[in-house]
Amino acid sequence: MKKKMLNKLKSRMAGKKILFAVTILLFGFIARAQESAPDFPWDDVTNKVSYTDVVEVDGVTAADLFKRLTDWFNTYYSNPTNVIQSNDTEKKEIVGQHRFDTFLTDKEVKSKDATMQYSIAVACKEGRFKYTITDILKYQSPKIPIEDWLATDPPAEALIPTLIQVDSFFIMLTDDLITKMETEPKVRDDDDW
Numbered sequence: 252m253k254k255k256m257l258n259k260l261k262s263r264m265a266g267k268k269i270l271f272a273v274t275i276l277l278f279g280f281i282a283r284a285q286e287s288a289p290d291f292p293w294d295d296v297t298n299k300v301s302y303t304d305v306v307e308v309d310g311v312t313a314a315d316l317f318k319r320l321t322d323w324f325n326t327y328y329s330n331p332t333n334v335i336q337s338n339d340t341e342k343k344e345i346v347g348q349h350r351f352d353t354f355l356t357d358k359e360v361k362s363k364d365a366t367m368q369y370s371i372a373v374a375c376k377e378g379r380f381k382y383t384i385t386d387i388l389k390y391q392s393p394k395i396p397i398e399d400w401l402a403t404d405p406p407a408e409a410l411i412p413t414l415i416q417v418d419s420f421f422i423m424l425t426d427d428l429i430t431k432m433e434t435e436p437k438v439r440d441d442d443d444w
Contacts, residue, residue, distance in 0.1 A: 288406045289418035291397070294385065300397050302384040302421050306429055309378055316375035316432060317343040323431040327424075344374040350390055353416040364413055366390040367397075367420075373428070380432055384421055 294301035308316060317340070324345055328334045337346040348370050355364045370386040389395040397417065400410050 286411055286415070288401070288411050288414045291401065291414075291418065297385070298398070299385050300387050300401070302425055303382065304425070305379055305381045306432065307379050308433055311378060313343050313375045313377050316380050319432050319434075319436065320345055320373055320375055320380065322436065323428055327427060327431075342374065343376070344372065346370070346372045348386075351420060353413045353420075355412060364416075367417055368394070369421075382425065382428060384424070387417065 291300045292302055293299070294303070311319075320343075321338075324331045324335060324347065328347075328349065331347075334347040334349045335345060336348055337344070339345070348368065350366050350368045352366050353364045354361050356362075366389070368386075368388050368390040369384055371382065371384050373380060373382045387397040389397070389400075397414075400406055400414065406414060
């Protein structure tokens, strides 16, 4: 009798484990199906994806903002000389072009998906700076502008993980830029030793 009850209990537990596993898988599929492309910012004039903003930094001169900007380019990018295309000290503007990779993860294996390229321009004026990130494309032959990926509504499901990574990359980049530009640099006191 005890053996019969024990077998019945094991059978119920196995059924619950299977139900639990199926539920987890089902939620995974639902979550993945609900994953959608980010809402990219558009420039109505150029009809391109464009991350742009004017950020107020009260009480900071254009020269000081430009110094902070130069420091940011030199620390954010591992090889800033390859990124910076124009460094105009008179206009207080830096223009650059950079590439980064996106990745796919399948069964815990990470593989390169795409190399993305973009243009970045940052200009400084008294008490404010403006950044513009645009000309985002998949760097291959031929180059594919991100706008082509977004031409269908919704974009192809296979592109969504890449689009999410691209949007996340630019959100983190702009957050880092804004933080650096708003933060007063630390001045080393050579007399304090």
